[in-house]
Amino acid sequence: MLWLILGLILFLGVHSVSIIDANWRDQMAARLGPVAWKAIYGLIALLGLYLIVIGYAQARLAVDPVVFYQPPIWTRHITLLLMVPVFVLLLAAYLPGRIQQTSKHPMLLATKIWALAHLLANGTLADLLLFGGFLAWAVADRISLKRRAPVPAPGAPAGRFNDWIALGAGLALYLFFLLWAHKTLFGVSPIG
CATH class of the missing domain: 1.20.120 (Four Helix Bundle (Hemerythrin (Met), subunit A))
Structure with missing residues (x-):
């Protein structure tokens, strides 16, 4: 369950940057450059998605969910x-x-x-x-x-x-x- 929770935090967290502070997102994209910002954003989202898949699969296989x-x-x-x-x-x-x-x-x-x-x-x-x-x-x-x-x-x-x-x-x-x-x-x- 830990992997599922961590995956959700990473995936939904990175997708919540605009919800929390759209100006910060724009500043980071300007500071790092749009390609680097999208690469970091994408890697965090992919890691989060991977952990969600692993965590959810483990939770579904649990003996006593x-x-x-x-x-x-x-x-x-x-x-x-x-x-x-x-x-x-x-x-x-x-x-x-x-x-x-x-x-x-x-x-x-x-x-x-x-x-x-x-x-x-x-x-x-x-x-x-x-x-x-x-x-x-x-x-x-x-x-x-x-x-x-x-x-x-x-x-x-x-x-x-x-x-x-x-x-x-x-x-x-x-x-x-x-x-x-x-x-x-x-x-x-x-x-x-």
């Missing part, structure tokens, strides 16, 4: 339904169009839906730390965006087919994860 609640089986169906727009929103974050414009911050919305959906289907301490941590971070980041200047995200140029690309590719990714990747990567099949 701490269970906070046992979700009813029907919540898994809600989880499957909630996950449908997640990949569409993730792609829409980089494909300017109506989906991006309507959701305002599609990646944060995708993160909130993903985390909530997984909290509905899982009730151990490790699940609460992982998915609850991401949900709390996404809510805090969304609130902080109301008081700070937006930073343009890299992405494709605006185009009339971007929404269709996000929708088609997002649904294909959802099916890919549903039918194969989730079981292969995480050892759990979402559909039984």
Whole structure:
């Protein structure tokens, strides 16, 4: 559990720099140079992600995990339904169009839906730390965006087919994860 907690602190911590002090982030990028700043930021995020994966895997293999609640089986169906727009929103974050414009911050919305959906289907301490941590971070980041200047995200140029690309590719990714990747990567099949 220690690795999971340390990973969450590193990963969500580095992603919280803008929430805490966007000016400090800009100063560090100016002082170190944009490439060095992004390299340091990226290495910390990757280390955090690695520790999250290791820690969560260890917690799932624990002989006697701490269970906070046992979700009813029907919540898994809600989880499957909630996950449908997640990949569409993730792609829409980089494909300017109506989906991006309507959701305002599609990646944060995708993160909130993903985390909530997984909290509905899982009730151990490790699940609460992982998915609850991401949900709390996404809510805090969304609130902080109301008081700070937006930073343009890299992405494709605006185009009339971007929404269709996000929708088609997002649904294909959802099916890919549903039918194969989730079981292969995480050892759990979402559909039984």
